[in-house]
Amino acid sequence: MASKGKSHTETTQISDLAFNVDGWALEDKMVGEERGSIINARCPSSSYLRLIQTINNSKTTSASLFRSTQSFTAAEIAPSSDHTVQYLIVGYALRSIDSKHDHHNLAYKSGELEPVGSRPPCNVIPWKEEAIPVLIVTPMACVERNYLKFFALMEPKNGLCTPYIIRQDKVFFRAEFRSTETTTNRRRRAWSMRISDAISKLRSPDIGMVGSSMAEMETVSVEGGGEEPEERGKGTCSSTEETELVSGLTSLSQDESTLQEIEGNAMAEAPSNSSIARALTEEKTTTLPSLSDTRQVSPLKDLTFSGRRPDIPIDWGLARKLQVRLLLRKAQLLEERESELAVKESALEARRIQLDFREKALQEQRIEAGVQEAIPPDTRKDGLNIHQNVPSQRKSELIKKMEVSLDKAKVATYDPFAKGVKRPRESDDDLEQEAGRVYSGCQNYSRD
Structure with a gap:
């Protein structure tokens, strides 16, 4: 029975039924110690699609996907460790993920104006003991107050399940997390806020985390006057992280005060003209550079040294190895360049052969045109028009076209190489001599 401080509408929530935000109801058979509140599980998965694919995969068996019993394992109720995450059980989900329950339940004749969970609908989904629903945590x-992520506990292995993210519309919420809002959107926000408030109460130091139930939470709430916790900002971290942060800051402040106290005692005990007092006074007045000053990048001129070089140890063996690697890379680039030039030279040679053939053809046309010029033109009269056959003129026009085309082909062939496509090759002898000098230096260094 709920406490007197609760409203009458909240007491009408049916405890043995779990509802989703669209008004569909599912029997809730987890009662007593089996109901639980906080359990351990593995790190969550962020893929809802993977959950769908896992369920629809015919090769996977139900034993490897779902829990076989509604009782909790020892690993789930054990104290939390670095390899587990604590979760709050908020409801259930059906094993078959479909869109059948994604719309408003028509069993409510009055539509969305009636609160969900105040009376059982006529189409309650039964609880199957042989195939219990999936726990939602x-x-x-x-936790953010207005936005929560819900996960389905799947794939039990070694006593722990893997949480897969699931939409809020797929979740059938327990009675303690429901309220009397009359629209679907308001229920989404209000039920998430109730879950967030429940997490705040369960974080209280008066309640043990793992294995705690909502009954213990209600007891602490009544003893504390039933006051609601203050609203938290977004991105609030766990109490463990807050405790570590506060303890770290406290230890830093204690260390600083201790150092100041020791420093003050030393200055008080030391004579005013002693070297210890002068040293402490000078050190106290010295200010360290700020973080912004230390993070500035030094300009290039500050990195250049003038005069005597600083005594920096240099690994000459490593330097010679790097130099050899650079030479090998240089030789590789030269070899690639040689192959490219060879390909271009072969293409140029083929182009030269084509130009030679075209020059021969042009020469033949010139000879033929010279022979035709010696033959007198043939004229004949046909009606009113006089047709004159002048082969020499046609040949001259053809020769001019061939000459222009040949000149363009020569320019297109030779100009790229004249402009620097074919650069002078680097001597292989110089490269071999340089590599030999480095190799001999490495041998001398190894003897030293």
Whole structure:
């Protein structure tokens, strides 16, 4: 029975039924110690699509996907460790993920104006003991008040399940997390806020985390006057992280005060003209550079040294190895350049052969045109028009076209190489001599 401080509408929530935001109801058979509140699980998965693919995969068996019993394992109720995450159980989900329950339940004749969970609909989904529904949880750490992520506990292995993210519309919420809002959008926000408030109460130091139930939360709430916790900002982290941060800051402040106290005692005990007092006074007045000053990048001129070089140890063996690697890379680039030039030279040679053939053809046309010029033109009269056959004129026009085309082909062939496409090759002898000098230097260094 709920406490007297609760409104009458909240007491009408049916405890043995779980509802989704669209008004569909599912029987809730987890009662007593089996109901639980906080359990351990593995790190969450962020892929809802992967959950769908896992369920629809015919090769996977139901035993490897779902929990076989509604009782919790020892690993789920054990104290939290670095390899597990604490979750709050908020409801259930059906094993078959479909869109059948994604719309408003028509069993409510009055539509969305009636609160969900105040009376059982006529189409309650039964609870199957041989195939219990999937537990739905939300992480206890870093909870945002107006936005929560819900996960389905799947794939039990070694006593722990893997959480897969699931939409809020697929979740059938328990009675303690429901309210009397009359629209679907308001229920989404209000039920998430109730879950966030429940997590805040369960974080209280008076309540043990793992294995705690909502009954213990209600007891602490009544003893504390039933006051609601203050609204938290977005991105609030867990109490463990807050405790570590506060303890770290406290230890830093204690260390600083201790150092100041020791420093003050030393200055008080030392004579005013002693070297210890002068040293402490000078050190106290010395200010360290700020973080912004130390993060500035030194300009290039500050990195150049003038005069005597600083005594920096240099690994000459490593330097010679790097130099050899640079030479090998240079030789590789030269070899690639040689192959490219060879390909271009072969293409140029083929182009030269084509130009030679075209020059021969042009020469033949010139000879033929010279022979035709010696033959007198043939004229004949046909009606009113006089047709004159002048082969020499046609040949001259053809020769001019061939000459222009040949000149263009020569320019297109030779100009790229004249402009620097074919650069002078680097001597292989110089490269071999340089590599030999480095190799001999490496041998001398190894003897030293």
